Amino acid sequence: MVKTISLRALLLALPVLCSCATVQEAVIAPQVSLRSVQVERLDFRNQTFLLAFDVTNPNPITLPIKSVSYGVKLDGMRFASGETSSNFSIPAGGDTEFTISADLDLLNTAPALLAIVRDATRNNIPYELDGELGVDIPFVKPLSFRASGQIRVSARGY
Amino acid sequence: MMKRASRNVLILLLFVGLLACSKPAVGPEQQIRDWVAAGVDAAQRKDRGDIVDMISPAYNDRRGNSRDDIDKLLRLYFFRTDNVKLLEKIEEVRVIADTAAEVLLTVGMAGSSDNILGFRADAYKFALELEHDGEEWLLISARWGQLGEDGVW
Numbered sequence: 001m002v003k004t005i006s007l008r009a010l011l012l013a014l015p016v017l018c019s020c021a022t023v024q025e026a027v028i029a030p031q032v033s034l035r036s037v038q039v040e041r042l043d044f045r046n047q048t049f050l051l052a053f054d055v056t057n058p059n060p061i062t063l064p065i066k067s068v069s070y071g072v073k074l075d076g077m078r079f080a081s082g083e084t085s086s087n088f089s090i091p092a093g094g095d096t097e098f099t100i101s102a103d104l105d106l107l108n109t110a111p112a113l114l115a116i117v118r119d120a121t122r123n124n125i126p127y128e129l130d131g132e133l134g135v136d137i138p139f140v141k142p143l144s145f146r147a148s149g150q151i152r153v154s155a156r157g158y
Numbered sequence: 159m160m161k162r163a164s165r166n167v168l169i170l171l172l173f174v175g176l177l178a179c180s181k182p183a184v185g186p187e188q189q190i191r192d193w194v195a196a197g198v199d200a201a202q203r204k205d206r207g208d209i210v211d212m213i214s215p216a217y218n219d220r221r222g223n224s225r226d227d228i229d230k231l232l233r234l235y236f237f238r239t240d241n242v243k244l245l246e247k248i249e250e251v252r253v254i255a256d257t258a259a260e261v262l263l264t265v266g267m268a269g270s271s272d273n274i275l276g277f278r279a280d281a282y283k284f285a286l287e288l289e290h291d292g293e294e295w296l297l298i299s300a301r302w303g304q305l306g307e308d309g310v311w
Binding site: 026027059060061062064089092136137138139 | 221222227230231233234235237238239265267282284302
């Protein structure tokens with residue numbers, strides 16, 4: 001216990017004593033964009049959407065991703081947000097995709113969004129995306145991403 | 159004259175031999191502690207070659223990294239940082255049959271610009287698996303996680 005406290009004290013004190021660069025900037029944040037939003041399930045109580053993302057890694061090393069936190073706005077309104085543990089890798093200098101399932105209750109929480117989602121099934125609407133990727137590399141902090149564009153909600157079967 | 163010189167040389171050699179014999183043998187645990195210290199020193203000197211030499215060509219970890227991958231990662235660390243200051247604490251050394259070992263250690267990196275978040279974001283625990291190839295200890299695998307995460311040790 002005493003050793004643990006000593007280590008913590010040293011770890012806290014050292015950053016103050018030293019002015020060294022960190023590896024926070026060592027890894028360049030990947031570019032993430034929202035590729036598609038698909039209605040997976042739709043009923044009065046719950047609506048499940050599948051959000052598919054494209055991600056590009058500009059770094060010369062593979063990025064092992066252990067968590068994703070995200071927030072998506074459709075037409076300026078918060079549509080979905082959350083954090084999920086993940087286990088995928090983005091190849092060095094390459095790209096990949098990942099999908100997140102979002103369970104919403106639009107009727108109770110954001111009825112105004114229903115009209116936006118309905119509109120988005122017929123037309124492209126603006127989206128904004130932000131979040132962080134947790135990287136499973138020691139001392140590398142979560143990498144932030146932000147993107148915006150146009151998206152159409154796919155509602156096959158509904 | 160020649161005989162005396164030969165005798166003196168022989169005595170000298172015996173003396174040196176005795177000195178060598180009397181030097182306390184370094185056990186595996188101390189060898190591994192020295193290995194960790196050498197690795198930290200090499201990292202702080204940003205000597206990638208010295209670190210890579212400590213890694214077995216057969217290295218593989220849970221993320222599928224090879225020795226080459228670790229080399230690339232080190233290149234990135236060292237290229238983008240001016241200084242690397244590490245604070246290590248060996249928690250445990252487990253030696254198995256003098257040819258394999260596991261080291262549990264906590265490593266903090268100094269110089270974080272995010273002091274408010276404190277060490278939690280910058281201190282990691284590592285479980286290093288080593289093997290002795292007959293000449294030296296080499297890293298064969300590793301696990302890591304932030305301090306407070308479960309499942310590393």
